[in-house]
Amino acid sequence: MKSDFQSHFFWLFISLLLFSLMAPSGFAFGQAQSGTDTSSDDSKQSWTATTQQQLPGNLNPTRTSETHTQAGGRTVDNQSIQAMGTDGHYSPYLDVQKETVKVDANTVRTIERSFGRDSDGRKTLVQVTEEERRSLPGGEVKVTRSTSDPDANGSLQLVQREVQDVRQLSPTVQETKSTLLTPSSNGGLTASMQTTERETRTSEHNVEFRKSTLLPDSNGNWQVNEVREGTIKDDGKNRTKEESVLRPGTDGNLSVVVRTVSKESEKAGGEKRATVETYASDPGSPADGLRLEQRVITVHRKGDNGVQSTDKEIEQRNPGQPSDGLRVTEQAIDIVRPGAGGTVRETQTIRSLDSTGDLGVVSVDTRKQENASAVKVDIAPAKTQPAGQGHP
Numbered sequence: 001m002k003s004d005f006q007s008h009f010f011w012l013f014i015s016l017l018l019f020s021l022m023a024p025s026g027f028a029f030g031q032a033q034s035g036t037d038t039s040s041d042d043s044k045q046s047w048t049a050t051t052q053q054q055l056p057g058n059l060n061p062t063r064t065s066e067t068h069t070q071a072g073g074r075t076v077d078n079q080s081i082q083a084m085g086t087d088g089h090y091s092p093y094l095d096v097q098k099e100t101v102k103v104d105a106n107t108v109r110t111i112e113r114s115f116g117r118d119s120d121g122r123k124t125l126v127q128v129t130e131e132e133r134r135s136l137p138g139g140e141v142k143v144t145r146s147t148s149d150p151d152a153n154g155s156l157q158l159v160q161r162e163v164q165d166v167r168q169l170s171p172t173v174q175e176t177k178s179t180l181l182t183p184s185s186n187g188g189l190t191a192s193m194q195t196t197e198r199e200t201r202t203s204e205h206n207v208e209f210r211k212s213t214l215l216p217d218s219n220g221n222w223q224v225n226e227v228r229e230g231t232i233k234d235d236g237k238n239r240t241k242e243e244s245v246l247r248p249g250t251d252g253n254l255s256v257v258v259r260t261v262s263k264e265s266e267k268a269g270g271e272k273r274a275t276v277e278t279y280a281s282d283p284g285s286p287a288d289g290l291r292l293e294q295r296v297i298t299v300h301r302k303g304d305n306g307v308q309s310t311d312k313e314i315e316q317r318n319p320g321q322p323s324d325g326l327r328v329t330e331q332a333i334d335i336v337r338p339g340a341g342g343t344v345r346e347t348q349t350i351r352s353l354d355s356t357g358d359l360g361v362v363s364v365d366t367r368k369q370e371n372a373s374a375v376k377v378d379i380a381p382a383k384t385q386p387a388g389q390g391h392p
Contacts, residue, residue, distance in 0.1 A: 046070065063090050073102035092117055106135040125150055139168040161189060172201040194222065207232045227254060239264040257281045259290055272300045293317060295326055308336040329353045 046069045063082045069075070077098040082090040095115040102108050114127045131145040143164040148156040164178045176197045184190035197211040210229040214222040230243035245258040259279040266272050275297050282291040295315040302308050311333050315326040331351040338344055351359040 062093070075100040091121070092123070095123065108133045125154075128156060139166075141166040158189070159183065169198075174199045192216065205233055205235045207234075224248065224254065237266055255281075256290065270302045274298045292326065306338040310334045327353075328359065331359055 046067075048065075048067045061084050063084075065080045065082075067076075067078045069077075077096075077100075079096040079098075080092065081094040081096075083093040084090050093116070096112065097115075098110065098112040100108060100110040110129075110131045110133075112129045113125060115123050116126045118124045126149070128148045129145065130148075131143065134142045136142065141164075143162075143166075145162045145164075146158060147160040148158050151157050159182070161181045162178060163181070164176065166174065166176045169175050176195075178195045179191050180193040181189040182192045192215070194214045195211060196214075197209065200208045202208055208229075208231050210227065212224055213226040215225045217223050225247070227246040228243060229246070230241065233240045239262075241260075241262040243260050243262075244256045246254040247257050249255050257280065260276060261279075262274070262276045264272070264274045275295065277292060278294040279290040280293045281289055293316065296312065297315070298310065298312045300308065300310045312331065313328050314330040316329045317326060318324050329352065332348060333351075334346060334348040336344060336346045346365075348363075348365045350362040350365070352362045354360040
């Protein structure tokens with residue numbers, strides 16, 4: 001049963017991931033021909049939501065119900081996913097229960113339990129994740145995150161633990177060290193990955209960052225597996241992030257294999273534009289051996305009547321004709337219209353390149369949200385917080 005559930009869940013997750021990548025950032029959408037009804041009570045910090053999702057391709061649609069309750073330093077989130085069977089009816093598929101408790105002013109604990117269904121439809125625990133986050137004097141933050149799976153007898157077995165330490169080394173330098181521990185052959189835990197990330201504010205608008213990932217070799221010695229480094233320039237209106245990914249070659253030396261350049265700007269009238277260009281290693285390219293492989297352009301506009309629209313295009317090379325340059329392969333158009341009584345209606349059209357070379361409609365999705373006090377739009381990727389202003 002567990003193998004069938006994991007296989008089904010894997011393809012469900014991959015489908016959701018691919019679909020979300022086609023959607024403009026900052027929005028949450030119902031899927032094809034769907035509607036979402038949300039009610040909230042800000043005074044009680046509680047809300048409920050139901051979303052119908054039509055997955056792309058031939059996968060069965062899903063329906064998700066969510067509840068959120070927050071009171072007295074305790075937050076409980078419940079999510080229930082139902083999948084449509086071959087008989088056309090929805091059946092319980094996955095339930096996720098997450099509880100967050102503020103133990104004291106400096107400690108927060110979170111436990112998340114995931115439940116699947118066995119071959120007889122009975123609710124079965126499939127995974128437990130526990131996290132403790134502690135804030136220490138001097139701005140230091142320690143996080144411990146443990147993941148456990150049930151064995152054949154139903155007893156929980158620790159399968160992964162991550163320990164993270166965030167320190168403010170100086171007013172302009174912040175360092176984050178993480179260690180991932182997994183089960184060893186002797187039954188204990190052993191470190192299987194280490195990362196060190198440092199952010200340095202070099203001026204009012206500039207930040208430099210570098211993240212190193214190390215893996216143990218066959219002798220147990222730590223070796224650099226990847227380095228990500230770059231700069232962020234942000235003056236409040238325009239933001240540019242340049243990042244290079246370096247990996248060791250056959251000679252053991254680090255070389256750039258991927259480079260991304262992200263630019264964000266805001267024009268008069270509130271129009272926001274974000275462009276992300278990805279360059280990958282190509283021995284046939286001039287100069288540094290990198291060739292532009294993908295460009296993502298996102299434009300967000302606001303109308304005087306409160307209508308907001310977001311247009312996202314993904315340009316990629318044709319694998320069969322890589323020398324032809326970039327072409328639009330995916331497009332997502334989202335329109336948000338405010339209504340009476342705080343309601344918001346969204347319509348999203350997804351187009352993808354078909355076999356004839358045209359952008360064909362993949363889905364037309366709708367979403368209705370009740371009691372929406374505001375619609376927040378952020379077309380930019382998550383920003384890295386400067387050193388001295390807390391860990392992102």
